[in-house]
Amino acid sequence: MAFLRNIWYVAAWDHEVADGRPLARTLLNEPVVMFRSSQGVHALTDRCPHRFAPLHLGKQVGNALQCPYHGLEFDGSGACTRNPHGDGSIPKAAKVKSYPMVEQDSILWIWMGDPEKADPTLIPRFESLDPENWYIGKDYLRARANYQLEVDNIMDLSHIDYLHASTLGNGNGKNAETTVVQDGNTVHSLRLNRNELLSPELERRNGLPPGTPVDRWLDVRWDPPGVMELVVGNAPTGSEDPRKAPGQIRYFQHLFSPETEHTAHYWFATSRRKDLGPEGERIVAEMIVFLRQPFETEDLPMLEAQQRTMGTADFWELRPILLPTDAPGIRARRVLDAMIKAEQK
Amino acid sequence: MAFLRNIWYVAAWDHEVADGRPLARTLLNEPVVMFRSSQGVHALTDRCPHRFAPLHLGKQVGNALQCPYHGLEFDGSGACTRNPHGDGSIPKAAKVKSYPMVEQDSILWIWMGDPEKADPTLIPRFESLDPENWYIGKDYLRARANYQLEVDNIMDLSHIDYLHASTLGNGNGKNAETTVVQDGNTVHSLRLNRNELLSPELERRNGLPPGTPVDRWLDVRWDPPGVMELVVGNAPTGSEDPRKAPGQIRYFQHLFSPETEHTAHYWFATSRRKDLGPEGERIVAEMIVFLRQPFETEDLPMLEAQQRTMGTADFWELRPILLPTDAPGIRARRVLDAMIKAEQK
Amino acid sequence: MAFLRNIWYVAAWDHEVADGRPLARTLLNEPVVMFRSSQGVHALTDRCPHRFAPLHLGKQVGNALQCPYHGLEFDGSGACTRNPHGDGSIPKAAKVKSYPMVEQDSILWIWMGDPEKADPTLIPRFESLDPENWYIGKDYLRARANYQLEVDNIMDLSHIDYLHASTLGNGNGKNAETTVVQDGNTVHSLRLNRNELLSPELERRNGLPPGTPVDRWLDVRWDPPGVMELVVGNAPTGSEDPRKAPGQIRYFQHLFSPETEHTAHYWFATSRRKDLGPEGERIVAEMIVFLRQPFETEDLPMLEAQQRTMGTADFWELRPILLPTDAPGIRARRVLDAMIKAEQK
Incomplete structure (x- = not known):
């Protein structure tokens, strides 16, 4: 490893x-x-x-x-x-x-x-983290889990309806389409769910009237070794390409570095453009407090339980079964494996 | 191991x-x-x-x-x-x-x-744990000690006067005779102490007037890998075979499974026949609370101290000195060792 | 090791x-x-x-x-x-x-x-610990650090101005001369600082008027494997040999034994002659309470941090850089290394 x-x-x-x-x-x-x-x-x-x-x-x-x-x-x-x-x-x-x-x-x-x-x-750019133009809410957690398990977690958001059933999930994620796009060593996990009802909490935070169906997309850009931006958008349901339709777009950054083989640093953030005015500063501050709760009390225990179950074994050695929803995370693992192999020649 | x-x-x-x-x-x-x-x-x-x-x-x-x-x-x-x-x-x-x-x-x-x-x-039968006919008090402890140390502990009850001096012991155990009987892979540890005074606590629980001398026997049946029933009886002192004399008989079950090489699961119980009526249910409930105290605060710390002292060494490698009272426990170890050896051929 | x-x-x-x-x-x-x-x-x-x-x-x-x-x-x-x-x-x-x-x-x-x-x-003699003639204040600490790190600490008291800046240090130690003297397997670390101002706390405890310049010497005798006596004296500044000038002399004993490779026992004491009368008993009792504070809250955390940083590596393997102030501690290490090597032949 x-x-x-x-x-x-x-x-x-x-x-x-x-x-x-x-x-x-x-x-x-x-x-x-x-x-x-x-x-x-x-x-x-x-x-x-x-x-x-x-x-x-x-x-x-x-x-x-x-x-x-x-x-x-x-x-x-x-x-x-x-x-x-x-x-x-x-x-x-x-x-x-x-x-x-x-x-x-x-x-x-x-x-x-x-x-x-x-x-x-x-260095990969995170324009949405440029403090000149963005209000940024930032936080940090330490995980007793390998950083690649963290990357997998973000690259496959199908876990939201299960791990985050009572916080971020809405039970409507099962029909989402997952697409993987590779651009050099950058891997994109593109997730689109049409005609979805958000959770009441997220409807409120997005200013949507209760019961408004939307087409929601959750696109993750990954760069090695483990820096990611998640862009979430939703548009009134029904447009041909919801990503281009007028609607709301939110930015979330997930950054991971290995502390040791079995522990990781986790920096997360969310940002809003400064042209939103001081209201934007309040929003990101509140949002980061809201997000820390599921990240710390739902993701972290799961990732740490995974790590304990895996022990010191290598991921591939344990022969994980692969689902279609694993494609983006697996692609990122392959890219990183190849880079490490190339470096060790 | x-x-x-x-x-x-x-x-x-x-x-x-x-x-x-x-x-x-x-x-x-x-x-x-x-x-x-x-x-x-x-x-x-x-x-x-x-x-x-x-x-x-x-x-x-x-x-x-x-x-x-x-x-x-x-x-x-x-x-x-x-x-x-x-x-x-x-x-x-x-x-x-x-x-x-x-x-x-x-x-x-x-x-x-x-x-x-x-x-x-x-599967070895425990008729005294059949809930059709018996009231059963059951409890569980986890021990940071190998399960065979737990078996040894029950197979050699000469420890009662020392480890349990203030709870189960009466200082009168030193003249007990220990016999070992093997029947296939089942080993019996038979212990008989004539003319014994029980501790005041046990006299009370057995309904004996204070100072009543008894012949007491404590017979353990062991089946591999670590399931045991202790049958304790006492009869008025002096009969030729106290086990056949009219008197009181009590049943205690001690069941051990390895969690890891150096930790074990410990299930213990006591049971009374249902023909005793509802009073029997109260007795086993009280008895199991009473027993947990010495098991948890006297046996467990000793077994865990033994394990810490032994570290990761094998029992035989440490060349224990053997006393006559060790015969039943050692017999059980030999039976189990032979079964493991046979299985690994 | x-x-x-x-x-x-x-x-x-x-x-x-x-x-x-x-x-x-x-x-x-x-x-x-x-x-x-x-x-x-x-x-x-x-x-x-x-x-x-x-x-x-x-x-x-x-x-x-x-x-x-x-x-x-x-x-x-x-x-x-x-x-x-x-x-x-x-x-x-x-x-x-x-x-x-x-x-x-x-x-x-x-x-x-x-x-x-x-x-x-x-056995090396510690006449200043003979209870016949001395009042002795004694205490004990356990360190999660190798005992030789403890020896180094006492053999190089240049750390006082940094590690003990707010307790034992006075910021005036930088001009001290360090000399090493070897006598058989005994090593002496001799430290002399001329024209020094003690910390207000030490001035008070030594009965010196505030701002009194002194020539202070701190001489450590080390015997293998890790038993040391520190003799501290101060005399009015200016005499040719302050160690022979009339002044105050104090005795402090630092004794170390390995518990394991990476943990140590630490016994420390201070003593005053019984001819001082009962006042001496009070003084050593108070002094040992005073000393425990920097020893426990300043030295111990530093030694344990050193040990964590070193992990299981051998001291020499890490190629420490050596300063002139290290000479006595290094000499003691060389003596001990030679004795161990001789014993293993």
């Missing part, structure tokens, strides 16, 4: 790393500490090379992190810039690994592979 | 699996879900073959269990009977393992081996 | 093992039970050879420990002295390992190696 290395991973929301407040997070089994300095945002190995104290327990001193144990200081490049003891000499080997890091679309992206290959233009 | 496969194991008390309320239990390291349908009582692998969700988290729909994640349904034979999505097609491989299960003498018996060999006539 | 065997380890403070109150402690991965009898203080393997019950759960009966499960009794030599069942016969193999144990300087010392080599004259 190797990880893809030469790819941009999500490491944090922009607001999670505040000036003077370093953030520790394990990514791909590696302990990382992130902090902001006047030179930007940085990611270092979270382990002093002297006595292996975690740097995140230390404090920020100017543009450097100070080790909490004996006070050595390290700048954003990972170089030791100060030994406060005796003659202050600094051994050559006193440095820590620094990871390339880019802030874009409200996300701190980290490159876990060969730094030479860290090309920022490879 | 292999498990015997072709044998009936206890999986649950009858009342633990109620209609519409599936019960999950790990047996021999395998996750099992039990449920009742109009066709009887069933045991399936507790893992959906689609995405490995635990089926016990789902709900019963008619005669089937519905997977909590995407809604696939499985009947008591393990066959997938419904895919609620799209055209409803069901892949051939969509089935789960079903274990033979028999309800007899208040017990749900499960066969973990080759289903072809699952002959219900091989 | 082997342990040195033929050496005296600290097993307990004298007061931790009281008559009739056995104490269990794992040392070098071995479960040990200690108890006092009329013949002295004893250490046995904490595991009955019959059914592997932990003996420390039993009770002391005269000069023997009684197994809590079936009542076998063992004396201080490890011999089984009583089987209370049947004819009372005792199998030859019914004995447990006994470890040589010596009580000296308020410490119970245990010998984990070849008993033939257990020469009490090899």
Whole structure:
């Protein structure tokens, strides 16, 4: 179960790393500490090379992190810039690994592979997370489950009527058509359900009169290793192509990175255009609170139960049976498997 | 530390699996879900073959269990009977393992081996657990200890005066004679103590005037892998064969199945004949509450301490010293070892 | 990461093992039970050879420990002295390992190696822990960290200004000179800081007027495997050899033994001469309460974080960078490594 290395991973929301407040997070089994300095945002190995104290327990001193144990200081490049003891000499080997890091679309992206290959233009864009033009509600959960199980979960939304029966489901999803479209290494899971009644809760939140039939589509864009945008739209039922018909469109972002083989970071968000005015800010704030509940109390326990059942076994080794609704998730797995294989050659 | 496969194991008390309320239990390291349908009582692998969700988290729909994640349904034979999505097609491989299960003498018996060999006539009878004729008090504990340590504990009741000094013991057990009798694969531990004074608590519960000397016998019947009945009797002291003398006889059942190599399920019960009238029902209810206390707060901590001390080592590898009082327990171990060896040929 | 065997380890403070109150402690991965009898203080393997019950759960009966499960009794030599069942016969193999144990300087010392080599004259003396002449404040902590990390911590007190910034530190330690002196297998870490201002707390506890500059020395004597005495002195600043100048001297003992590879026992103490009168008793009692706070809430979390960061890796394998302040701790590690290597030949 190797990880893809030469790819941009999500490491944090922009607001999670505040000036003077370093953030520790394990990514791909590696302990990382992130902090902001006047030179930007940085990611270092979270382990002093002297006595292996975690740097995140230390404090920020100017543009450097100070080790909490004996006070050595390290700048954003990972170089030791100060030994406060005796003659202050600094051994050559006193440095820590620094990871390339880019802030874009409200996300701190980290490159876990060969730094030479860290090309920022490879980062998938999330225009709907650009804080210039969007109000964004953001949250974070940690899952004791492999990140690919999380990806599968979003790529196959047929689970909504079962796992979320009392929250997001409406019992009307069974006739939805699922289509998979691949574009390079990007995989789209396109789901269309005609003549559907939304749950009362969703009708209310979408401003629809009770009992209004709609054609609803839920389209997910996946980029490796696990960054996804779900665009949900509904239009009055009956148009030839509901995606082009006038109606409502909502944006939801689901971003996953492996912490370890069997645990994952999960960042989720929803956003509304700023031209909606201050009302939009209130809406995304409320929506993210609403969404956290099913994500945390319905998805998370299921994903963690899956992981416990699977134990340390590989997904394919367990020979899952495949349904038509699995097509998008399986395609994404195949793309990622091929990229990992190519990288390991 | 292999498990015997072709044998009936206890999986649950009858009342633990109620209609519409599936019960999950790990047996021999395998996750099992039990449920009742109009066709009887069933045991399936507790893992959906689609995405490995635990089926016990789902709900019963008619005669089937519905997977909590995407809604696939499985009947008591393990066959997938419904895919609620799209055209409803069901892949051939969509089935789960079903274990033979028999309800007899208040017990749900499960066969973990080759289903072809699952002959219900091989199940040891517990006539004293037949709810037609007996009032039965039943309870359950889980032990973080190997089930054979539990068997040893019941097969050598010389521990009563030490481990249960303040509850079941009376300090008079040291002169008891222990005899072992083998009958096929059944082993009997026969214990006789002449001229004994019971503890005040037991005198009261047995309706004996304080200070009445008795000849007490405690006979255990063991069948592989770990099902036992303890029959305790006492008669006025002095008769040639106290087991045949008129006196009181009580029945206690101790049933053990491995959950894993180092944890076990423990079902215990006591029963009184129905011809005793409603008073008998009250007595067994009170008695089972009384017994749970030493079983849970004296035996369990000791067995778990033993297991921690032994770690993952095999019992024989640790070269236990053997006392005369160990004879019945050791005989049972030898019988079981031979059966496992024969099965693995 | 082997342990040195033929050496005296600290097993307990004298007061931790009281008559009739056995104490269990794992040392070098071995479960040990200690108890006092009329013949002295004893250490046995904490595991009955019959059914592997932990003996420390039993009770002391005269000069023997009684197994809590079936009542076998063992004396201080490890011999089984009583089987209370049947004819009372005792199998030859019914004995447990006994470890040589010596009580000296308020410490119970245990010998984990070849008993033939257990020469009490090899025990390092702690005259400042002799209860005849000293008031002694004693305490104990358990650390989820290797004992050598604990030794490093005491051998390099340059951490005080960082880890203990708000308690023991004063921010003035950076100019201290560190010297290492080796005498056989004993290593001394000598630290001298001239013209230093103590923290207000330490000024108060040392009876110094606020703002009094002193020359302070902190000298640690280390003996293998991890027993240390820290002698701290301060004298009015300016004398040629502050250690010989009239001033205050305080004694602090830091004693470490491995519980497992990654956990350690930590005994610490401070003592004042009895000629100080009853006031001295109050002072050491207060001081030990004061010291426990930084030791438990500052050192312990750091040492445990180090251990988590290191995982199961060997210290040298991680290629720590070395600063001049590491010299004493590294010297102690080299001495111990050489002793272990010699023992394993």
